[in-house]
Amino acid sequence: MAIRANPKLIDELEAYGAQDVAKCYHCGNCSATCPFSGGDTVFPRRAMRQLQMGLEAKLDSGLDPWLCYYCGECSDECPRDAEPGETMMSLRRWLTARYDWTGISRLFYRSWKAELAAIVLVALLAGAGFLAFGFSRGSIDHYDGANAFLPSASIHVFDWILAGVLVFFLASNCARMWWKTMGKDKDTRFAIGAYLTRIYLLPLHFFTQMRFAKCDRKRPWVVHLVLMLSYVTMLVLIMFFLKYMASGPQVDWRVHAFGLAAAIGLVVTTAWAMRGRMLRSETQYQHSHESDWMFLILLLIVAGTGVLQFVLHRSGADVAANVAYVVHLMGVVPMLALEVPFSKWSHLAYRPLAMYFADVRADVEAAKAKAAEPLGAAQTA
């Protein structure tokens, strides 16, 4: 059955950053350069081709874009400057929008103004909320203690509520992702067993990003890994050990050791990435979608204010510390409520999932092929 091509899709993808895909004339350099492609996975050219021809269904159910970490080698080798790396990046954005049932991420990716507006709005609301909450029951002069302005206990509760919201959206989108990429596949059925045997891959990919390590270029992997680990560490600290962090006066190094390390990790890597994007120092930094900037700036603000409020608090300037804290939260809230489920950050969930799915699929299809073999032999005989 012939698949209907949609010449218009390529225009739609432009908004997501795929500016040069039309230039590709399919020499195959990119696939042959990429360490991930091999055997039947022709990568990234196949995705490029599907995009050129607008094979929406294929792209929609495909995992390829997630399997790329954007080391940039393909783009460097491309004889026509068709930017395969950036195209994969754009496809990831597009897929994120497709997975998201609310339509928010579609909106964000297509209009940075909307995204910015939403972030500012949520930030202001959060700010106002926390100020109101603080003044209603505490004093701005106290960072912690009995009448702390923002007592960690309450913030902790709030964090969990926020996390609940976040998980709800992210999980529902992940479910949609599963349905598109695995669930609705009629030709291949995936038994629970198949999923279970490979389940260990999920955390493995998540924490080690071992696949990225396979790229010939190591630096992007290191930066990405440090950033991700610091981020996760920080998340864990906030979700589980918040009270040990805020409470003073003595420093509880069991947590703060991690806290500081993570903070430094975040600030340094974010700064590095921003510098890179400003100077276009590396291939993967050549093209920056607005959402990339939004992500970095927000991250920098959050990390920065996080450190700041800690320093101020420890140096006894509680008022300033509280102000910094409020600003910090004004960053945290939109970050967790908007960025993580609907924008760039969602990839921390999609990518490991995709790799996990890909491996499950590989297993099942391999098994299928094996099963088919004797039959095939019989036919030829």
Place this chain on the structure above:
Amino acid sequence: MTYAVGGSMRTGVYLCQTGTGDLDAVSVHGVAGYAGNLPDVEVVRDLGVLPKLDIAHLTLEFRREDLQRVVIAGDSPGFFKPTFTRALALAGGDPKEVRLASFRAFGASRGIGTARAKGVLACAVLGVPYPLAAVPDTTPVHPATLIVGGGVAGIQAALEIADADKQVYLVERTGTIGGHMAMFDKTFPTLDCAACILTPKMVAVGQHDFIDLMSYAEIEDVSGRPGAYTVKVRKKARRVDVEACVACHACMEVCPVHVSSEFDNGIAERNAVYMPFPQAVPNAYLVDEQTCTYVLSDGKKCGVCAKKCPKECIDLDQKDEIVELEVGNIVLATGYDVYDATKIERYGYGTYPNVLTALEFERLTNASGPTGGKIVCKSSRFNKRKKADEWVFDADEGQAPRSVAIIHCVGSRDARHNAYCSRVCCMYSLKFAHLVKEKLPDADCYEFYIDMRAFGKGYEEFADRIKAEGTFCVRGRTAKVFESDGQMMIRGEDMVKEKLVEFPIDMILLAIGLIPSRGTDALAQMLSLPTDEGWFSELDYNSDPTDTERGGVSVAGVCQAPKDIPDTVAQASAVAAGVLKSIAIGRGLDSRADLSLADIEARAASVVEAREEASWRSERTPS
């Protein structure tokens, strides 16, 4: 076609640039200003680079201004024409009255840019084709002709002209004529041996009464004007008397120096005193001053060859001499060099011994090559002189490759190397595949290609035949050559099978692209000729593919753009037409660059007058 006879046409001039090429060559602003003062021009708009044109808006404007003729002016205005044609048609005008003023087409390059552009625009506004107006005056022509380059193009042009009993000076940089074609084994698609086709022509040149063959010589300087050029030629010291030498090899046998042979593209060695190849014309030895011990030591060492020569025709102290030639026409046939494969690391040329360039393989497979045409892999051997191991071709020791891969478009069709297509590689790659299959029937042969450009007479059929012979044509130019435990591996994508292929390979041939030969720029400077992508620019892409901006200077063969042998030969003969024509009437055209804007305006005007007198002509021209 209909022209405005008498009555004026309300004309609009729209300046649109595509932004390709050199934007600073023409001051668009200046041209716009000039356009305003041209007759009948009512509207002048500078729409800038790659404007987003709105047809509806244009239509309205055409209506409002009631324009009957629209002139699009720019570097390549044709790219916007359909938009304007549609708009003018919608506005109820005559779509034929959309005219182009193409700055690029008529050579508005740096320096003369703006003035030229104005002239082109003036003609377009008057509805006069620029070449019809911009006809330079004629000047007396000296009957002798200089041809630079002794490849097949130079040889063909020389013979065409000399066969009309007109004096030709053929200047060749190397020790023999024949150029690259002489190195080839077979020629596609007929597979007749290059030597069989070329050697008779070379012999004819060598014997011709009207051809003064100056081999091992270079152009030093060109002065004078079209029709009367004075050319300084440096006759490099050959150090062997061409007339006396009988090519007896005696000198070569005693020469202690061994260097890699240019003619064999480095896969074989020659001595410091050598003959490029057995059928060389002139069939005489020469001494390579770069490597000759005697020359390098200022006569202190060696010099045995001179003593050994039975005819005593070697003079190792011979000095270069400068000769001056008076010529009327100059034909450039300087040909090409090949792209430097080491610039593309991923193919491992220079790293892996059995990655060869096309020219190296031509010599390897050639009956007169180092292995007598036997296709073998390089084998390692200890070089006593260099005291080091080296990889060499050895007909006896060398293993026959079990598999050969040919990689297309090496250095061509690539933004990082040469953006252009080198035109000949697809076909010679197919030829290689045939030669491999013919000599090693059991060897696997792969072609990694992007587009199989088999466009000439009998080429498509040739391509089919090669596929039928069992060569695997893999759609997808490969990306990587590497080594895994001692075995060379190739990795590429087979798009039709939709899979990555990675397999061991014994020999890899790089279908290397063509680049302008060394010294092309210098020559262009000397003659103040424009070039594009390094190749000499022809006067008019379509209607004048062999003449140039400079009167009396024409281009033949690959130095104008990559070409295969049939096209080169045809073009070389075409050049002769221009030359013979000018000699026949004793006058030739001056340089177009010498025409002032005023001249062009005047000539364009007179063309219009002539046309109005003779409007009967219109029915003879297409409508």
Place this chain on the structure above:
Amino acid sequence: MTFEPTIVGFLCNWCSYTGADLAGTSRIQYAPNVRVIRVMCSARIDPTFVLKALHDGADGVLICGCHPGDCHYSEGNYKMMRRYPLLKKLLADYGIEEDRVRLEWVSASEGQRFANIVNDMTERVRALGPSPVKMALARDMAER
């Protein structure tokens, strides 16, 4: 050891001889039994050439010219065409088998065709065995 016939081929210069050359440039392999003699046009081929060839020991004679209508001399091949049946009749009277003498049209672009014709003819003549003329002459020799 199988009998290897010797066949004399008369080829016109413009089509058939060029066609035979094309077979060469295209490296099309065929039986080595035909010895080609070039004439300007098939019209030049005098029946006596054929008789002479048979008399001198040819086991077969192949005549090739341009396809009807393609003749470089506009109609030379038609002349051969008209001459041929008479020649065949004469040969038949001499008791020379049908397949020993053959007229074919081969154009300048038909290298493959030429090769096929040569192979086919060689096969047939081989099947026929040595030419009766040759045998007869041999016998005469023996008797004397």
Place this chain on the structure above:
Amino acid sequence: MDELKIGVYICNCGTNIAKVVDCDAVVEASSSLPGVAVAQPYQYMCSNPGQEMIVADIKEHGLNRVVVAACSPRMHEPTFRKALQKAGVNPYFLEMANIREQCSWVHHDRDTATEKAMALTRAAVLRVARHEPLERRSVDMCPNTLVLGGGISGMSGALDLADAGGKVYIVERENHLGGNVARVDLTAPYLDSAHDMLTERITRVVEHPNIDVLLESEVESVEGFVGNFQARIRSKVDGDVSDQTVDVGSVIVATGYKEFDAGRITHYGYGKLPNVITSFELEKMLRGGRLETKEGGAPQYVAIVHCVGSRNLEFHTYCSRVCCMTALKYAHEIKAAVPDCYVSDIYIDMHAFGKGHEDFYRRSSEVKTLFLMYEKNDYPVIRKAGPKDDCEMLIEVNEKLSGETIEIPADLVVLMVGMEARDDAEEVARLVNISCDKDRWFIESHPKLDPVATTTDGIFIAGACQYPKDIPDSVAQARAAAARILARIARGKLEVDAVFAEVDEDRCSGCRICNQLCPYAAIEYDGEKRRSHVISALCKACGACVAACPSSAITARHFTDAQIFAQIEGVLA
């Protein structure tokens, strides 16, 4: 006549001959033949040293006959004749044995091939013994030229010749000059105006004092021989017929091509589906500024199909060379005319090989042309779209670069029709005595050595009548033909072959059979003497008369009975 001294030279041709034929054995065998004084092998006889060797031997051993066993005489006979001449021996004392094209290249069994080579060489030796010295005659070269076809090639050739002072007659069947280019608006890859280029050419041609343009005219016949042709031209200018005969020294055939009839490919539905059009129809639309479907709206989807009638088994195996670039041109033009239109380009291989072509290809990708690759002979299929589709038609392609079977929407389908030899190609070929290949393109005398000349001296071919070509290549070829003619005009005289027939009047019975036979009316009957005689200048040496003469009074110089008998003995001995 002093005693025979034959020199026999066996060429190895590198290994071309030596690898199959035991050249030394051939030398051995031939050295014992009657009259052979020298027999030698050599690497490349055609090379300078090879020829020098012959010259030296002639001087040294006083050779008076030479046999060269090497490649086909069609390749090097002139070369070696020159060598003999150089050594002061009549060039017709040469005979070549074709042991490459007709031996080493077509056999691989060394023994039989060697045996055959020996036989052929022997035949040559016996033949050359009976050669006679012949003198080439030189005839006047008429400076006028006849050009068949008033297209870009014809006009370009004509202008060079006319500028040089020669008279040129351009015979054009249509009522205007310009040929197929006149149907084109812009030229790839720079989108320059074809119209302006043509106007320039036409104006110069029409205004040229040395050019006679004969519109609505056809050449009825071309008599005579190189340097001295008489062409009868019939003009039918609006109804009234007028004949004239012109004397010309050379003829340039530049009759061009005709477009492939798209109707022949049934499954493209040309002629049935209203919005399937040919490239030339699109060209018209674009020129008129009206790019519309038959329904009158601007198309949203346009599909361009390459290689229509080219590169397939069914119609033409060859590539039409210009269609790819023209298709890219259309992609640009359509985008410019209808900016929000989606163009897909369905191709096999993108032949963007010329100057500026690849860059043009890149640009058309940049304007988002969707390129789809299909396999040769696996045609895309065009069908009417369903009611709920947003397009007129759907094209099904087995797309190679994705491995998928794709359906492309299209409101307008443009068929890139290939080039085809004109219907009257064979007629024209017969008119001027040249030959056509399997596709009815005119055959050049050699694709590399001599791409403009033909097998008939004085007749040249230029442009797309030889094989599909773009404008620059056509112009180059036309000027190349002009060059060849100019060289001859400059010389004023030219040599014609010494090979022709002669009547021995003593033996001629005056039966006049030969008179009717000669296709060139070269044999005249002398009523008084009641004898026939040959006008050597008109004789093209076919030998028809020789074979037909009942009293064998006619001899074909260089193809005498004696010589051919000798050859027969040679191959059979």
